[in-house]
Amino acid sequence: MPTPHTHGHLPVTDANTLYWEEHGTPDGTPCLVLHGGPGAGAHPGLANLFDPDRHRTVLFDQRGAGRSTPDAGLASTDLATNTTAHLIDDIEALRTARGIDSWLVVGTSWGSTLALAYAQAHPDRVRALVLVAVTTTSAQEVHWLTHTMGRVFPEQWEAFRDAAGPGADPHRLPAAYARLLADPDPAVREDAARAWCRWEDTHMATTAAFTPFLSTRPLDVQLRFARLVTHYWADHAFLPEHHLVQNMGRIAHLPGALIHGRLDISGPADTAWHLSRHWPAATLHIIEGAGHTDKEPHTAATEAIDRLTR
Numbered sequence: 001m002p003t004p005h006t007h008g009h010l011p012v013t014d015a016n017t018l019y020w021e022e023h024g025t026p027d028g029t030p031c032l033v034l035h036g037g038p039g040a041g042a043h044p045g046l047a048n049l050f051d052p053d054r055h056r057t058v059l060f061d062q063r064g065a066g067r068s069t070p071d072a073g074l075a076s077t078d079l080a081t082n083t084t085a086h087l088i089d090d091i092e093a094l095r096t097a098r099g100i101d102s103w104l105v106v107g108t109s110w111g112s113t114l115a116l117a118y119a120q121a122h123p124d125r126v127r128a129l130v131l132v133a134v135t136t137t138s139a140q141e142v143h144w145l146t147h148t149m150g151r152v153f154p155e156q157w158e159a160f161r162d163a164a165g166p167g168a169d170p171h172r173l174p175a176a177y178a179r180l181l182a183d184p185d186p187a188v189r190e191d192a193a194r195a196w197c198r199w200e201d202t203h204m205a206t207t208a209a210f211t212p213f214l215s216t217r218p219l220d221v222q223l224r225f226a227r228l229v230t231h232y233w234a235d236h237a238f239l240p241e242h243h244l245v246q247n248m249g250r251i252a253h254l255p256g257a258l259i260h261g262r263l264d265i266s267g268p269a270d271t272a273w274h275l276s277r278h279w280p281a282a283t284l285h286i287i288e289g290a291g292h293t294d295k296e297p298h299t300a301a302t303e304a305i306d307r308l309t310r
Contacts, residue, residue, distance in 0.1 A: 037110050
């Protein structure tokens with residue numbers, strides 16, 4: 001696992017602090033990694049996407065995730081100031097604090113939604129974008145993940161639905177789970193987190209190489225992940241519907257790469273394809289036989305990063 005050469009905690013607004021770390025060479029091309037989830041935290045292995053001799057790579061745990069504080073997994077942590085707009089401001093605070101003028105931005109899964117939103121808000125601070133397992137966290141995408149996917153995994157979805165409680169709207173399961181994950185009873189929160197993470201592992205399991213990785217994590221990690229992802233999905237990333245697609249004109253000139261596995265049914269490839277129709281400066285890579293967490297999209301990301309920073 002890569003070891004950062006420097007790391008720290010950055011105080012930002014609303015009594016939050018962000019954990020960050022840097023890899024590679026301090027004189028290299030600045031690159032930022034936006035992790036998935038929301039709530040998954042930055043995995044040091046993402047630094048392997050970059051050339052340590054050519055890139056200055058910054059990873060950080062988004063507000064409430066990983067080693068950032070306060071911990072979103074705690075019921076006492078207020079998530080009212082944890083929205084996409086707050087995360088965009090956090091990225092700018094981190095860029096300024098690290099003395100970086102502009103950077104290449106890499107986003108994976110949910111991180112691709114955040115990367116698009118950040119780039120559209122600050123296009124002058126982005127050199128290029130590399131998006132892997134592309135999502136825009138639209139209402140349609142969230143409904144696919146939490147309801148329509150039941151057609152593929154009917155028995156698992158029924159358990160997922162039932163764990164949301166007898167009064168839960170099956171078309172609004174993220175909101176139902178968000179309420180459970182804020183319940184004052186620890187047992188209610190823990191059961192909800194486990195059920196949510198089991199479903200996450202289910203809908204990502206579309207290739208033989210998949211190994212469950214959320215439902216096997218420690219309970220505090222599951223609570224943190226589940227609370228943040230349901231918070232963001234219940235409100236469709238706190239963005240107006242179709243906002244990211246409608247604002248692609250703001251970044252249409254930026255070089256980019258859209259990388260997606262054909263078998264990634266967690267987020268079907270039509271999202272990446274549709275974005276590519278609005279982004280003439282970006283290349284689209286649909287990787288046959290690859291799912292949401294397979295290594296082939298990451299290999300393609302490394303190649304894109306190399307190309308876009310030369």
